[in-house]
Amino acid sequence: MIKPLLHIIKLLPFRRKKFYGFIRTTTGCNPSNLEIFEQAMIHKSAMLKNSKTHKYINNERLEYLGDAILGSIVAEVLYIYFPHKNEGFLTKTRSRIVNRSLLNSIALEMDLHKWVKTQSLLDVSQTSILGDALEALIGAVYLDKGYARCKQFVQEKILNQYIDLQRIAREDNNFKSLLIEWGQKNKKSVNFITEELHSYTDSETTTKFKSKALINEELLGEGEGHSKKEAQQNAAHQALDKIEAE
Amino acid sequence: MIKPLLHIIKLLPFRRKKFYGFIRTTTGCNPSNLEIFEQAMIHKSAMLKNSKTHKYINNERLEYLGDAILGSIVAEVLYIYFPHKNEGFLTKTRSRIVNRSLLNSIALEMDLHKWVKTQSLLDVSQTSILGDALEALIGAVYLDKGYARCKQFVQEKILNQYIDLQRIAREDNNFKSLLIEWGQKNKKSVNFITEELHSYTDSETTTKFKSKALINEELLGEGEGHSKKEAQQNAAHQALDKIEAE
Structure with missing residues (x-):
């Protein structure tokens, strides 16, 4: 061998x-x-x-x-x-x-x-x-x-x-799921509105995402990112910070 | 055996x-x-x-x-x-x-x-x-x-x-990629704006998608669906139909 x-x-x-x-x-x-x-x-x-x-x-x-x-x-x-x-x-x-x-x-x-x-x-x-x-x-x-x-x-x-x-x-660094859990505990509705913009031109392709986190219809967080996940995480993170501060 | x-x-x-x-x-x-x-x-x-x-x-x-x-x-x-x-x-x-x-x-x-x-x-x-x-x-x-x-x-x-x-x-039933190819051939910009709405309440979770297909900033197609892909496909399909009709 x-x-x-x-x-x-x-x-x-x-x-x-x-x-x-x-x-x-x-x-x-x-x-x-x-x-x-x-x-x-x-x-x-x-x-x-x-x-x-x-x-x-x-x-x-x-x-x-x-x-x-x-x-x-x-x-x-x-x-x-x-x-x-x-x-x-x-x-x-x-x-x-x-x-x-x-x-x-x-x-x-x-x-x-x-x-x-x-x-x-x-x-x-x-x-x-x-x-x-x-x-x-x-x-x-x-x-x-x-x-x-x-x-x-x-x-x-x-x-x-x-x-x-x-x-x-x-591990849970998932701000989105933490925000959803918080909403469920506190009987508040949690909504994410995420906008995705794709641009296709002859020379290049770009994608951007913008997300809003709403608690009982009130805007608490906004985030941007190169992926949907990143934008939502940023929006959820901002919302959680505001909730903590209140 | x-x-x-x-x-x-x-x-x-x-x-x-x-x-x-x-x-x-x-x-x-x-x-x-x-x-x-x-x-x-x-x-x-x-x-x-x-x-x-x-x-x-x-x-x-x-x-x-x-x-x-x-x-x-x-x-x-x-x-x-x-x-x-x-x-x-x-x-x-x-x-x-x-x-x-x-x-x-x-x-x-x-x-x-x-x-x-x-x-x-x-x-x-x-x-x-x-x-x-x-x-x-x-x-x-x-x-x-x-x-x-x-x-x-x-x-x-x-x-x-x-x-x-x-x-x-x-096979190519992919209306989105067909629309993008059409845009590249005809030197027009193709953009998709897709809105994603997540609702989380205590009892249920729902997700909806709405998509717009824009050719050189002009709205040519709109679509809805249970997934981002479905909404974009529907918007692209409508835009391709309009382009064909013109």
């Missing part, structure tokens, strides 16, 4: 050998097809040409696949970990785990930034490039090793290392 | 034996734990008490799990079937397949309505009860038989039987 493995490693030039070691340590798997792991590290801004097919390659397709595989693995982990919780709780908890900013910070801790190829001029830790690469890595492990080994990788090397399921389940 | 199987079947009362046969034909698997398949058929409106644990059970948790597993299986099938398509195309095509109304109609063709237990007063074919039960069935196959067998079930008994991947990929 050891001998043929060493043989494979010797065939690779120095940089690839190092990358092979990184993948082995990071995923717990010995990659059979190293190329697919290399592809997982190529952000679209750095599209590289495949020397054999002369096609440009990047990690977008692997990211799409990994995102779906991660979703189903996390869904099952939560299903088993919380045997008495309902579907609403499980869905909410899952979305907190497969959340872009959490994946970005996990990818950073896993040192993916040392291997990701990008031409982006931004600081990678301020973009979703690393989280996308982590999803692509999950896609690569799935294609190379199958579902069971991929699940083991996600559980042992991601969830067990970086995520406290109990704490995530307890 | 045949003998112990017959033995299991004989142990079951008549109705369960019939259900066992239905699951075997429908999924291509011999269920090991029939209870989990029975649970998959229980809509929340018909919550039944488990005779051993005295807990109420329904198919919501299995539906949550099956939804995620189906998502990853379809993601992989498309990844392999369309090796040269980008992530945007794959995501869009996937959402057309794991679409609620398509799942409902497939579940109806699979005869799930003959086994689903519900107390809903509505015609089940007009609700998402059957599509939810199909997802729960996928969750049950996964738990009972693992990922590989579940993938085989989804591919052979669902995708190959009911879905023409080439046709789905070509």
Whole structure:
């Protein structure tokens, strides 16, 4: 078992050998097809040409696949970990785990930034490039090793290392749901009116959101954002601040 | 192999034996734990008490799990079937397949309505009860038989039987994207303003959407709906009709 493995490693030039070691340590798997792991590290801004097919390659397709595989693995982990919780709780908890900013910070801790190829001029830790690469890595492990080994990788090397399921389940920074709970306790109606503006012109697409939080028809909070959620959260936050001040 | 199987079947009362046969034909698997398949058929409106644990059970948790597993299986099938398509195309095509109304109609063709237990007063074919039960069935196959067998079930008994991947990929009933394409071709700006009204009172939660489609700032279409997408589709449809009439 050891001998043929060493043989494979010797065939690779120095940089690839190092990358092979990184993948082995990071995923717990010995990659059979190293190329697919290399592809997982190529952000679209750095599209590289495949020397054999002369096609440009990047990690977008692997990211799409990994995102779906991660979703189903996390869904099952939560299903088993919380045997008495309902579907609403499980869905909410899952979305907190497969959340872009959490994946970005996990990818950073896993040192993916040392291997990701990008031409982006931004600081990678301020973009979703690393989280996308982590999803692509999950896609690569799935294609190379199958579902069971991929699940083991996600559980042992991601969830067990970086995520406290109990704490995530307890957390509630959701101002909107806090405001709704407050309304239910105090027998007041809570309404959100959210306006979404899409602009499509020849050269660009922009989307903006504006939200109003009304308590018994009275306007208590207003918020803006790049997503509906962000606008509503901001409006709810302002309303909660006003309620607290009163 | 045949003998112990017959033995299991004989142990079951008549109705369960019939259900066992239905699951075997429908999924291509011999269920090991029939209870989990029975649970998959229980809509929340018909919550039944488990005779051993005295807990109420329904198919919501299995539906949550099956939804995620189906998502990853379809993601992989498309990844392999369309090796040269980008992530945007794959995501869009996937959402057309794991679409609620398509799942409902497939579940109806699979005869799930003959086994689903519900107390809903509505015609089940007009609700998402059957599509939810199909997802729960996928969750049950996964738990009972693992990922590989579940993938085989989804591919052979669902995708190959009911879905023409080439046709789905070509289809475009998306009025919003048609309107945006028209705007780009004709150098006109296309804007959607969508208003979302959430009402939360002690006893109920309602959400309504109203959308306006503006071409070069001129209002050409208005639409309402239970989802943002529906409202925008209706507004875009009306705008396209007006453009065609002109």
